[in-house]
Amino acid sequence: xxxxxxxxxxxxxxxxxxxxxxxxxxxxxxxxxxxxxxxxxxxxxxxxxxxxxxxxxxxxxxxxxxxxxxxxxxxxxxxxxxxxxxxxxxxxxxxxxxxxxxxxxxxxxxxxxxxxxxxxxxxxxxxxxxxxxxxxxxxxxxxxxxxxxxxxxxxxxxxxxxxxxxxxxxxxxxxxxxxxxxxxxxxxxxxxxxxxxxxxxxxxxxxxxxxxxxxxxxxxxxxxxxxxxxxxxxxxxxxxxxxxxxxxxxxxxxxxxxxxxxxxxxxxxxxxxxxxxxxxxxxxxxxxxxxxxxxxxxxxxxxxxxxxxxxxxxxxxxxxxxxxxxxxxxxxxxxxxxxxxxxxxxxxxxxxxxxxxxxxxxxxxxxxxxxxxxxxxxxxxxxxxxxxxxxxxxxxxxxxxxxxxxxxxxxxxxxxxxxxxxxxxxxxxxxxxxxxxxxxxxxxxxxxxxxxxxxxxxxxxxxxxxxxxxxxxxxxxxxxxxxxxxxxxxxxxxxxxxxxxxxxxxxxxxxxxxxxxxxxxxxxxxxxxxxxxxxxxxxxxxxxxxxxxxxxxxxxxxxxxxxxxxxxxx
Amino acid sequence: xxxxxxxxxxxxxxxxxxxxxxxxxxxxxxxxxxxxxxxxxxxxxxxxxxxxxxxxxxxxxxxxxxxxxxxxxxxxxxxxxxxxxxxxxxxxxxxxxxxxxxxxxxxxxxxxxxxxxxxxxxxxxxxxxxxxxxxxxxxxxxxxxxxxxxxxxxxxxxxxxxxxxxxxxxxxxxxxxxxxxxxxxxxxxxxxxxxxxxxxxxxxxxxxxxxxxxxxxxxxxxxxxxxxxxx
Numbered sequence: 135x136x137x138x139x140x141x142x143x144x145x146x147x148x149x150x151x152x153x154x155x156x157x158x159x160x161x162x163x164x165x166x167x168x169x170x171x172x173x174x175x176x177x178x179x180x181x182x183x184x185x186x187x188x189x190x191x192x193x194x195x196x197x198x199x200x201x202x203x204x205x206x207x208x209x210x211x212x213x214x215x216x217x218x219x220x221x222x223x224x225x226x227x228x229x230x231x232x233x234x235x236x237x238x239x240x241x242x243x244x245x246x247x248x249x250x251x252x253x254x255x256x257x258x259x260x261x262x263x264x265x266x267x268x269x270x271x272x273x274x275x276x277x278x279x280x281x282x283x284x285x286x287x288x289x290x291x292x293x294x295x296x297x298x299x300x301x302x303x304x305x306x307x308x309x310x311x312x313x314x315x316x317x318x319x320x321x322x323x324x325x326x327x328x329x330x331x332x333x334x335x336x337x338x339x340x341x342x343x344x345x346x347x348x349x350x351x352x353x354x355x356x357x358x359x360x361x362x363x364x365x366x367x368x369x370x371x372x373x374x375x376x377x378x379x380x381x382x383x384x385x386x387x388x389x390x391x392x393x394x395x396x397x398x399x400x401x402x403x404x405x406x407x408x409x410x411x412x413x414x415x416x417x418x419x420x421x422x423x424x425x426x427x428x429x430x431x432x433x434x435x436x437x438x439x440x441x442x443x444x445x446x447x448x449x450x451x452x453x454x455x456x457x458x459x460x461x462x463x464x465x466x467x468x469x470x471x472x473x474x475x476x477x478x479x480x481x482x483x484x485x486x487x488x489x490x491x492x493x494x495x496x497x498x499x500x501x502x503x504x505x506x507x508x509x510x511x512x513x514x515x516x517x518x519x520x521x522x523x524x525x526x527x528x529x530x531x532x533x534x535x536x537x538x539x540x541x542x543x544x545x546x547x548x549x550x551x552x553x554x555x556x557x558x559x560x561x562x563x564x565x566x567x568x569x570x571x572x573x574x575x576x577x578x579x580x581x582x583x584x585x586x587x588x589x590x591x592x593x594x595x596x597x598x599x600x601x602x603x604x605x606x607x608x609x610x611x612x613x614x615x616x617x618x619x620x621x622x623x624x625x626x627x628x629x630x631x632x633x634x635x636x637x638x639x640x641x642x643x644x645x646x647x648x649x650x651x652x653x654x655x656x657x658x659x660x661x662x663x664x665x666x667x668x669x670x671x672x673x674x675x676x677x678x679x680x681x682x683x684x685x686x687x688x689x690x691x692x693x694x695x696x697x698x699x700x701x702x703x704x
Numbered sequence: 705x706x707x708x709x710x711x712x713x714x715x716x717x718x719x720x721x722x723x724x725x726x727x728x729x730x731x732x733x734x735x736x737x738x739x740x741x742x743x744x745x746x747x748x749x750x751x752x753x754x755x756x757x758x759x760x761x762x763x764x765x766x767x768x769x770x771x772x773x774x775x776x777x778x779x780x781x782x783x784x785x786x787x788x789x790x791x792x793x794x795x796x797x798x799x800x801x802x803x804x805x806x807x808x809x810x811x812x813x814x815x816x817x818x819x820x821x822x823x824x825x826x827x828x829x830x831x832x833x834x835x836x837x838x839x840x841x842x843x844x845x846x847x848x849x850x851x852x853x854x855x856x857x858x859x860x861x862x863x864x865x866x867x868x869x870x871x872x873x874x875x876x877x878x879x880x881x882x883x884x885x886x887x888x889x890x891x892x893x894x895x896x897x898x899x900x901x902x903x904x905x906x907x908x909x910x911x912x913x914x915x916x917x918x919x920x921x922x923x924x925x926x927x928x929x930x931x932x933x934x935x
Contacts, residue, residue, distance in 0.1 A: 283833055284798045291832045298831050307801045327799065328752060328806050330781040335754050335799070356799045357754055359822075360831040375828070382756035426759070445766035452763075463760055463852055700755055 198225035204260035256528035267292035335699035357699035369629030384419035395639025395650035423644030431693030472598025517691035528671030531646020537565035543642035629658030750786030755793030764855040794822035843875035
């Protein structure tokens with residue numbers, strides 16, 4: 135097992151095709167190619183920013199079609215860097231099965247960069263976010279306005295010199311999101327944010343021609359509670375409870391992803407027993423998440439019975455989580471390098487009973503919903519998303535698989551021992567709401583298969599890594615000998631000290647690829663933590679999807695996308 | 705208990721009346737008491753759910769915990785038809801005006817439950833876009849701690865509200881309205897507080913004063929005549 139003290143491998147001349155192609159095409163405009171923990175980062179000059187992104191996307195041997203993330207990093211007070219900001223793009227190649235990171239420096243005096251919206255459609259909201267939070271101007275962006283904070287906000291809050299608690303009160307909400315053409319007789323309908331179909335925190339304005347939506351615009355940020363800013367003054371442990379509240383329907387998976395990302399940064403691996411328990415609880419969390427999605431989706435369409443069925447079995451999953459860690463919803467059960475404590479003795483029996491129960495209620499719901507005529511008519515051929523467009527928006531998870539792209543990180547980049555388990559990845563054929571529903575339903579069954587196998591060969595052994603720089607010593611030792619006491623004290627006081635470097639850790643969460651991009655400068659707090667939220671890309675496409683459809687279809691579509699506000703706005 | 709007491713409204717709960725009249729089909733009480741009893745037994749809650757707490761709120765309404773046992777199962781998403789608002793989840797600056805509008809649209813009498821620490825005080829989101837408690841803008845009747853609170857705690861909150869209805873209690877003004885838009889200078893943020901202290905120290909130094917909080921050490925001279933106990 136690698137230790138946390140191991141020095142990171144020196145950046146080597148990259149061997150990947152992305153670096154080679156970019157170097158051949160751009161020559162001296164590629165400033166440097168770095169490799170850290172298997173992540174490839176290519177830095178280019180600002181003038182080559184759009185060309186480099188275009189090359190990554192269009193060259194057939196690269197094929198980086200899936201847009202993942204675009205964010206800014208503030209390197210204030212970093213003497214080694216001539217430019218204060220850095221803009222980072224993450225893309226993925228489904229055919230080549232690898233990630234790439236493209237970076238560019240942006241100076242404080244002239245924070246300008248050409249927009250990437252012409253290359254990736256999904257970059258639109260990400261660039262707005264980078265402008266909102268860091269004040270980086272993307273030239274020729276179609277709509278460069280604030281997205282997460284409100285229109286009375288002053289300053290760019292994610293900059294390091296912005297005081298964390300400096301609030302700006304919003305006296306009046308923004309009335310119009312849409313520009314209504316002069317003399318238009320169309321009706322504007324405002325849905326949300328406090329509307330049951332919008333789940334409390336989304337807002338859509340639709341321009342209606344009779345029952346048909348001719349134009350739509352969405353506003354987000356009603357749940358922007360600054361997870362990333364808070365994470366910059368929290369140690370790697372203290373961030374765990376915050377991650378629980380990202381996608382709160384399946385809290386455990388967020389913590390799992392976070393622990394894996396930090397473990398990647400540290401170069402350590404959790405013991406096999408911890409990994410197996412993580413897999414079991416992650417899969418149960420995925421099931422819970424899909425239950426909420428299906429349950430609330432059919433409630434929005436007028437059927438309340440499946441909701442009661444599914445919430446009943448959710449309670450049983452809560453009982454298992456409560457037995458493991460004492461909390462129902464926001465569990466905070468993972469630790470860096472393992473888990474907080476061992477599972478109860480009857481864990482395997484509980485899991486087996488739960489599997490039966492989940493299977494029973496899933497089948498019941500399947501019988502109630504899947505062949506129901508009303509439901510099928512509301513869902514079939516509604517909100518169709520072709521695969522190519524879905525990649526361009528940056529869709530991931532069940533929604534992307536509903537469109538027919540079999541990208542599942544558990545299969546393509548197995549983590550936590552997923553390679554040992556036998557399971558299938560369901561994909562849709564049409565890409566409509568009905569396909570997304572079927573994919574979710576099938577994923578519940580596949581998750582049960584994984585859990586069955588994991589429970590059958592649950593290994594014994596320690597639950598957390600034996601590394602004094604990462605894991606707290608056992609309590610009985612802390613109370614009985616001075617070394618352990620000192621160790622405990624130092625670790626709590628100083629936190630986990632990660633090596634300087636940057637990693638992108640990604641897992642298959644319930645909604646798709648949940649990525650954590652960590653920039654560490656060797657101190658106990660991360661310099662920058664960017665969450666790559668699956669919902670952000672998915673919801674971005676929503677106003678485009680509902681155009682031309684009926685207003686009632688808009689309600690059916692949003693429920694099936696399973697947009698979670700905590701993750702969307704962070 | 706005489707007839708006069710009943711007219712004075714001493715009886716508040718007709719079900720608690722010890723002696724139902726002979727025959728069992730006549731109960732004497734006041735109109736006020738009956739109205740209150742009706743109100744508390746048929747609360748129509750409006751869920752203003754934004755975040756994690758909303759999931760636990762759903763758990764409370766679903767089959768296992770079943771809030772229908774307390775007469776409060778008719779969830780109304782229209783504020784016009786509700787008399788109890790559950791604010792479940794973090795309220796950020798952007799959501800503030802929305803929450804206020806919804807609250808104002810509810811007909812009187814109305815009660816508010818602030819569910820979870822985020823709604824009550826901002827919770828562990830002490831930062832630039834999070835309202836530090838909804839009582840900055842609307843009055844709150846019952847605060848429920850927890851992150852998120854368990855459904856049992858929420859049921860307890862419903863019972864507290866019923867108690868308040870029986871006693872005729874209702875908060876009228878936002879308790880924390882003085883905090884509205886508090887910029888955090890010294891009040892919220894540690895760094896801002898340190899900056900404020902540094903400014904004050906500089907001012908005191910200009911006035912020739914020592915920094916606040918520093919106690920000047922006074923050395924007592926050793927003189928056995930005036931101070932025999934010393935040294």
